[in-house]
Amino acid sequence: MIKTNYLVIGSGVAGLTFAVKIAEKFPEKTIIIITKDNENESNTKYAQGGVAIVLDTEEDSFKKHIQDTLIAGDGLCDKSVVEMVIKEGPKRLKELIVWGANFDLDAEGNFDLGKEGGHSEYRVVHHKDITGFEVLRALLNRVHQLKNITVLPHHFAIDLITEHQLETPIPNDLSCYGAYVLNEKSGKVLTIQAERTLLASGGIGSVYGHTTNPVIATGDGIAMAYRAKAQIKDMEFIQFHPTATYNPKGGTSFLISEAVRGFGAYLRNKKGYRFMLDYDERVELASRDIVSQSIDNELKKTGDTHVFLDCTHLDIKSFKKHFPNIYQECLDKHINVKKDWIPVVPAAHYLCGGIVVDKHGKTSINNLFACGECTRTGLHGANRLASNSLLEALVYAHNIYNYQCNHQTKPLSFIIPKWNDKGTNIPKEHVLITHNLNQLQALMRDYVGIVRSNDRLTKAIAHLDFIYNEVEELYKKSKIDTSLCELRNMINIAHLIISQSLERKENKGGYYNIDNL
Known part of the structure; x- marks a missing residue:
C-alpha cells in the first residue's frame, strides 16, 4: 500500500501543470505522478501548433476568439466555458513563461503569432513547430525541482479504486480512493491510496491505428472512468487531422501542422487541382472537420489513397525558420518541400468528448478530477478549434488546483484490499x-x-x-x-x-x- 495526498495519472501538460501548482502551494502534501512510458512521452510532446491566446487586443479580441471557437464547435459548445477558458489564457501563458517555457518572438521582441484553420486572427503563440515539446521540457524541469513530487515512469494504471473494491462498500457514495497500478518492469501491482485522483491520461488515437498520436494514446483514463461509472459524453466527436503524412503501412503518422496551411500552403489532388476551392470560402483555412471531410470526399471520388500539400511556392528560408522539425522530417522521408508536394491523408488526431467535468474539473465521482484530452468540458463542442487544446489543459489544471486550495483533502480511514489475481497465469503467447x-x-x-x-x-x-x-x-x-x-x-x-x-x-x-x- 502506497499512500499519497494526490495521485496524478498522466504526465502531459494537464497533469504536470496541476502537480507543479499543488506542490508549490502545499510543500507538506505529497503528489505521485504515474505514467506508463517515459515521463516525457505524451500527446503534449507532439503538439506542433501552439497555444491560442489573445494578446494583441488592437487586432484581436476575446470576443473574436470566443466566436471562432463557437463556430468550430457547431452549436454544441458551452458558451460560459468558452468565455472562461479564453479570458484566462493570458494569465496561464505568463505562468508557463515564469516556469521557463520559451516562445518565438519577432524582430521587435513581440510574440511571433501564428494563424491556423478556423481562426480569424493571428493568435497562436508557438515555439517553432515543437511547442508541446518545449512546454513539456519546462514543466518537467520544474517538477524535478519540487521535492514533494514523485514521478513513477513505466507504471500503468489498471483501474480506479472505488467503493466497489471495498470489502464493506459505502452506500450511496460513489467515490474514488486511488488506483491499482502495474509496475511494468517488476510485474507487481501496487495499490496507491489517494485522497484525490486526477485523470490526465490523454487521447484515444491508437483505437484507429492510423493516427497522429503516439502509440500510448489508448484511452486508458476514459475507459477506467467508464468502468467506475463516471459520466462519459460526446465520444462520437473524433477530430481527424486533415494533413498527416501518408503512410502506406498504417500506424502513427507524422503530423503536418495546420500552421503550414496558415503559412500559405495549398491542398491539391493528384492532378494538381486546388480542390478546397470547391468546398469552403476559407479554402485551406477552413476548420479541420470541413477540410478532413473534403479530403475524404476527394479520395472517394478519385479512388486515390492520398492528396498533397503544396509548399513549393512559399519562401523556403522562412519556412525552415518556422517549421524546422517538419522540414527535417520531410527530408528524412525523401521529400524536399522546396520542390516536392507532401503526400497527406486525414488521421485520427483528437477526441472532443470524454469524461464529463464541471468548471472545477470535477467528474461525477467524488474525489476524482480529470483534465486535458480525456475530458468533455464543453469548450470544444462538436469540433475543437486549432490550438485550443493546450489552452484548455492549462486553464483546467489551474481551476482544479484552485478547487483543492478551497476544499482540503481528508485522510481515508478504511483499508483498501490489495489487487487479487489468484488463479491467473502468464499468457504463453500474445x-x-x-x-x-x-x-x-x-x-x-x-x-x-x-x-x-x-x-x-x-x-x-x-x-x-x-x-x-x-x-x-x-x-x-x-x-496483468x-x-x-x-x-x-x-x-x-x-x-x-x-x-x-x-x-x-x-x-x-x-x-x-x-x-x-
Whole structure:
C-alpha cells in the first residue's frame, strides 16, 4: 500500500501543470505522478501548433476568439466555458513563461503569432513547430525541482479504486480512493491510496491505428472512468487531422501542422487541382472537420489513397525558420518541400468528448478530477478549434488546483484490499492480443471513420461484441499485462464511440453520418 495526498495519472501538460501548482502551494502534501512510458512521452510532446491566446487586443479580441471557437464547435459548445477558458489564457501563458517555457518572438521582441484553420486572427503563440515539446521540457524541469513530487515512469494504471473494491462498500457514495497500478518492469501491482485522483491520461488515437498520436494514446483514463461509472459524453466527436503524412503501412503518422496551411500552403489532388476551392470560402483555412471531410470526399471520388500539400511556392528560408522539425522530417522521408508536394491523408488526431467535468474539473465521482484530452468540458463542442487544446489543459489544471486550495483533502480511514489475481497465469503467447488489436483498429477505420452510416455502425457493434468476449475471457485468466489492459481499454472506447454515434441524429462538427442528411 502506497499512500499519497494526490495521485496524478498522466504526465502531459494537464497533469504536470496541476502537480507543479499543488506542490508549490502545499510543500507538506505529497503528489505521485504515474505514467506508463517515459515521463516525457505524451500527446503534449507532439503538439506542433501552439497555444491560442489573445494578446494583441488592437487586432484581436476575446470576443473574436470566443466566436471562432463557437463556430468550430457547431452549436454544441458551452458558451460560459468558452468565455472562461479564453479570458484566462493570458494569465496561464505568463505562468508557463515564469516556469521557463520559451516562445518565438519577432524582430521587435513581440510574440511571433501564428494563424491556423478556423481562426480569424493571428493568435497562436508557438515555439517553432515543437511547442508541446518545449512546454513539456519546462514543466518537467520544474517538477524535478519540487521535492514533494514523485514521478513513477513505466507504471500503468489498471483501474480506479472505488467503493466497489471495498470489502464493506459505502452506500450511496460513489467515490474514488486511488488506483491499482502495474509496475511494468517488476510485474507487481501496487495499490496507491489517494485522497484525490486526477485523470490526465490523454487521447484515444491508437483505437484507429492510423493516427497522429503516439502509440500510448489508448484511452486508458476514459475507459477506467467508464468502468467506475463516471459520466462519459460526446465520444462520437473524433477530430481527424486533415494533413498527416501518408503512410502506406498504417500506424502513427507524422503530423503536418495546420500552421503550414496558415503559412500559405495549398491542398491539391493528384492532378494538381486546388480542390478546397470547391468546398469552403476559407479554402485551406477552413476548420479541420470541413477540410478532413473534403479530403475524404476527394479520395472517394478519385479512388486515390492520398492528396498533397503544396509548399513549393512559399519562401523556403522562412519556412525552415518556422517549421524546422517538419522540414527535417520531410527530408528524412525523401521529400524536399522546396520542390516536392507532401503526400497527406486525414488521421485520427483528437477526441472532443470524454469524461464529463464541471468548471472545477470535477467528474461525477467524488474525489476524482480529470483534465486535458480525456475530458468533455464543453469548450470544444462538436469540433475543437486549432490550438485550443493546450489552452484548455492549462486553464483546467489551474481551476482544479484552485478547487483543492478551497476544499482540503481528508485522510481515508478504511483499508483498501490489495489487487487479487489468484488463479491467473502468464499468457504463453500474445497472438490473441495482436490479432484482436489489428481487428479492432481495422473495424474502427472502416466502419467508424470520418464519414459514417447507421448500417456500418450497427455492423460494427456486432463485430466489436465478438472481440470483446474473446478479450474478456483472456483477461480473466491472465496475469496483468500492459498490452492486454490497453486492448481492453480500447474496446471500451470503441464501444462508447459507436454507441454514442448511433444516438446522434444530426450531423454536427466532426460527426458526419450519411443517414442524417
